[in-house]
Every structure is written in C-alpha cells, then in structure tokens.
Amino acid sequence: MTLICRLTTLILLAAFTATVATAEKTASVDFNNAGVQAYNQGEYDTAIGYFERAQKGDADQEVVxxxxxNAHQSLANxxxxxGDYHGAVHHADSAATLDQKNMSPLVQAGSYYLRLDEVNLAIERLEKAITVKPGELxxxxxxxxxxYRDNDLSSARAQWDYVLEMDPKRPELRERYDKAFREQSVENDFDRYKSxxxxxxxxxxxxxELRAQVIGILDRAYVEIGRDFGGVYPPPPVHVILYDAKQFAEATNTAAYVGALYDGKIRSPLADANGNWLPVDEIRRRLTHEYVHVVVKHITGGEPPWWVNEGLAETLSRTLDADRxxxxxxxxxxxxxxxLASLESTRIGKLDKDAIGQAYIQSHATVDLLWSRYGKGKMVLLLEAVGRGENIEDALRDVYRKTRAGIEVDVARNYG
Ligand SMILES: [Zn+2]
Incomplete structure (x- = not known):
C-alpha cells in the first residue's frame, strides 16, 4: 500500500520577519528563513537543522x-x-511528536511500520490517527x-465496513475485504498457538504431535535462516496458518500445485488431497521456503525480483540434489x-505448471551459484540495494561486478 502524503503548504515568513527587531530575534528568524529556503530546494535534512536552531529564540514558535x-514529513517521504523505511519512520515519528493534533504523520508512520512488519507499532500510530481525526478514510x-495483518479479522472488518459504507468505490479494498473473509470462513473455528x-x-x-513438530520447524527456521542472512530476525509474531488441502484451496484460491505461500502470513496445508498428513520433511521444506520470504521481505521492505526471491527460498530450503x-x-x-530478465516479472498463475517448474529450478540454480561462490554477505548487500530501489541490473553490477547476462553464462557453464 502506498501512502498519499498530504503536506500542508509551508508557511512563508515575510510578515513575520518584519515584526522582529532585536539581534537575538533576528538570529532566530534568520535560521527559520534559511530553513525555508533549504526546504524549498528539497534539502530537508539541512532545513531540519535550521528549524531546530530557530527553536531557541524569539521567532514565532508555532510557525517554526x-x-x-513539515520538513520531517518531507524527509520521511x-x-x-x-526504500529506507527505518529512516522514514524515525522522521514521521518526530513529526508526529512535534504536532500532536496532526493526523498525517501518524498515518505516514503507520504505513512505514507496516512495511517493516512492525504491526503492533503500526496499530498504535493508526489508532491514534483516527482519534486525532475520526472519519479519515x-x-x-x-x-x-x-x-488484518495481526489476524484480528473482526476488528479489521469493522474498519473496512465503515470505509466501504462511506465510499463503496474502492476496488482494491473490496478485493482485500473479500479475500479476508474468504479466509475467515475457513479459519473461523481454528485453534491458535503462540510461541x-x-x-x-x-x-x-x-x-x-504434528503441531509440536511444526512449531519446532518454525523455531528452527527462525534461528537458522536468520543466521544465514547474518542475523536478520523479523519482529514477532509471524503469522502461520495451517490447513488441510481443501481448506488451503478454499482460503487461498490457488491452483492445486501451489504447495504453500506467503502473503504477509505463511499459509501451508499439512495434508494432501487424500487427507494424508504430509511427510515431516516435506512440511519442513515448505515452511522453511516460506519463512525465507518473510526474512527477505524484512530486508527489502518489499518484493525483490521474482528469481531472487524464489531462488533464495529454494536454495535455503532444499539441496540441488541429483534429480534437480x-x-x-x-x-x-x-x-x-x-x-533472468524474463524471470523478473513472472506472475505465478500466468505460467503453466511445467514452465513454473522450470522457472523455479533455474532461479534455484542461479541463486545457489551466487550464494555459494560469493557468500551470503553479498546476497544481503544485493537485497539491501534492491530495497533502496536500485534496479536489479545496477545492484548486481555494484555487488557482484556482473551483469545478468554474465550470470546467465556462469550458470549455463555449470550445467551445460
Ligand atoms: Zn516461494
């Protein structure tokens, strides 16, 4: 979800300047005006420095x-x-503290915390936002x-019902709403376990016994995958929803060959279409694969190119065995x-089953090569670069000194 950031126009200070006289006052006003100038040139960091200095003087403090x-909000934006959500949220929170009657930095902070998977902190900011300005859709x-991300579907529904009542023409929300309540109808009487x-x-x-095994698999993935990425541990709780095959198909609306998925929550069936429990090794492979997506999303704040994301999930959840x-x-x-370029925009579901199988195995081979030849540190650098919004070709060149074409040749050489 992207935030539409509505900043109020910065107040210019001509009249204000004319009313101050003493040297001390002038210094404070000068700092403020220098801040305005920096702001107008898009130098928000510099502007913040000036406005902070203007806070110690006789300039109109309400204006300062x-x-x-505004400068904190613009820098956050x-x-x-x-893609620097950690930096962004720091400035959005600073803005919210400065102007407690302003809803907009709270919504801004809430949206960034969601990107960082800090769901509880997001809820805190957004609950405050609707107190400051009730009715802001x-x-x-x-x-x-x-x-919804916190798996509190009934509270989610109350908010969304209100929004759709006020503005029924929100197709994206309608879609999200339908998805949530398709899931709810399946998961209604599910039990919960919190680790x-x-x-x-x-x-x-x-x-x-099986439930205990699943928790063990997840706890282990948390430690091992986190360590594989050099110490990356997403904030708790990561939501995991387990189903039988029919429930999984109903809740997720996916094709039969989808083994599990991560859409902000890990969703996985534990039984096959005949009702038999899946072997524990298979459950481990699927859950570990999905957990890699959780960690990757935490590093990038979004989705890296498809082959990077799926290749990593495969590399860290299974070996390239003799068959593969x-x-x-x-x-x-x-x-x-x-x-590789064609594997970047691949949307699951648009390819047939064989093409998807080939896309996965190729992505696996490519990331496996990068991971084993150049080490995990470089992969983290690549993900961070992509997270900052660098395109993949530039990021590969910066981190590996390779182009996609060069990497394709290396992989082909390994198997050709
Ligand atoms: Zn995957």
Missing amino acids: RRNLC ELAKK TAHEMLGYAY RHFQVSYPPEIPN TKALQKLYREGTPAT
Whole structure:
C-alpha cells in the first residue's frame, strides 16, 4: 500500500520577519528563513537543522514547529521512496511528536511500520490517527489492514465496513475485504498457538504431535535462516496458518500445485488431497521456503525480483540434489532456459505448471551459484540495494561486478 502524503503548504515568513527587531530575534528568524529556503530546494535534512536552531529564540514558535514538522514529513517521504523505511519512520515519528493534533504523520508512520512488519507499532500510530481525526478514510482503511495483518479479522472488518459504507468505490479494498473473509470462513473455528516468534492458527483436527513438530520447524527456521542472512530476525509474531488441502484451496484460491505461500502470513496445508498428513520433511521444506520470504521481505521492505526471491527460498530450503541437477543439465544442454530478465516479472498463475517448474529450478540454480561462490554477505548487500530501489541490473553490477547476462553464462557453464 502506498501512502498519499498530504503536506500542508509551508508557511512563508515575510510578515513575520518584519515584526522582529532585536539581534537575538533576528538570529532566530534568520535560521527559520534559511530553513525555508533549504526546504524549498528539497534539502530537508539541512532545513531540519535550521528549524531546530530557530527553536531557541524569539521567532514565532508555532510557525517554526509547523515548519520543522513539515520538513520531517518531507524527509520521511523521500526516504520511504528510496526504500529506507527505518529512516522514514524515525522522521514521521518526530513529526508526529512535534504536532500532536496532526493526523498525517501518524498515518505516514503507520504505513512505514507496516512495511517493516512492525504491526503492533503500526496499530498504535493508526489508532491514534483516527482519534486525532475520526472519519479519515485512508487511516481507517490502513488500520483495518493492520488489524488484518495481526489476524484480528473482526476488528479489521469493522474498519473496512465503515470505509466501504462511506465510499463503496474502492476496488482494491473490496478485493482485500473479500479475500479476508474468504479466509475467515475457513479459519473461523481454528485453534491458535503462540510461541515466542510465531502465532500459529490450525484446524483442531491436527494431532498435537504434528503441531509440536511444526512449531519446532518454525523455531528452527527462525534461528537458522536468520543466521544465514547474518542475523536478520523479523519482529514477532509471524503469522502461520495451517490447513488441510481443501481448506488451503478454499482460503487461498490457488491452483492445486501451489504447495504453500506467503502473503504477509505463511499459509501451508499439512495434508494432501487424500487427507494424508504430509511427510515431516516435506512440511519442513515448505515452511522453511516460506519463512525465507518473510526474512527477505524484512530486508527489502518489499518484493525483490521474482528469481531472487524464489531462488533464495529454494536454495535455503532444499539441496540441488541429483534429480534437480539432472533436470538442469537437460535444460541447459537441450532446452531453452529463460533469461533472468524474463524471470523478473513472472506472475505465478500466468505460467503453466511445467514452465513454473522450470522457472523455479533455474532461479534455484542461479541463486545457489551466487550464494555459494560469493557468500551470503553479498546476497544481503544485493537485497539491501534492491530495497533502496536500485534496479536489479545496477545492484548486481555494484555487488557482484556482473551483469545478468554474465550470470546467465556462469550458470549455463555449470550445467551445460
Ligand atoms: Zn516461494
């Protein structure tokens, strides 16, 4: 979700300047005016420095405070555009503290916290936003989404019902609403189990022993995948929803070959279409794969190119065993491997099952090569660069000194 940031126009200070006289007052006003000038040139950091200095003097403090608040908000907006949500949220929070009657920095902070998966902090900001300005539909909609992310579907519904009542023409919200309540109809009587890092919802039929195994798999993924990325631990709780095969299909509306998915919550069936529990190794592979997506999203704040995301999830959840290696050799010797560029915009569901299988295995081989040849540190750098909004070709060149075409040649050489 992107935030529409409505900044109030910065107040210019001509009349204000004319009313001050003493040297001390002039210094404070000068700082304020220098801040306005920097702001107008888009130098928000510099502007903040000036406005802060203008706070110690006789300049109209109400004006200075509002200017400082605007500068923090504009800098936050700029940082968020670059994908730096940590920096962005710091400035949005500063703006909210400066102007407590202003709803807009609270909504801004709420949206950034959601991007950082800090759902509880997002809820706190957004609840405050609708207290400051009840009826602001963007804030209510976003708060509904934050509740949804927290798996509090009934609170989410209350917010969204209100928004849709006020403005029925919100197609994106309608879609999200329908998805949430398709899920709710399946998950209504699910039990919940909370561990330190995960909140797991599951149908009551799941045997206790299997549930305990699943929690063990998740806790281990938390430690091992976090360590693989050099110490990346998303804030708790990560929501995990377990289903049987029919419930999974109903709740997620996906094709039969989708084994599990992550859409902000990890969703995975534990049984096959015949009702048999899946082997524990298979459950481990699927949950670990999805947990890699959680960590990748936490690093990038969004979605990296498809082959990077899926290639990482595969590399860290399964080995390139003899069967997969054989399939890759066949592909690179006799078949038509896809270009990496074409694997960037791939949307699951648009390809047929075989093409998807090939896309996964190629992505696996490519990331496996980058990971084993150049190490995990470089991969983290790549994800961070993509998270800052760098395009993948530039990011690969910066981090690996390689182009996509160069990497394609290396992978082909491995299997050709
Ligand atoms: Zn995946």
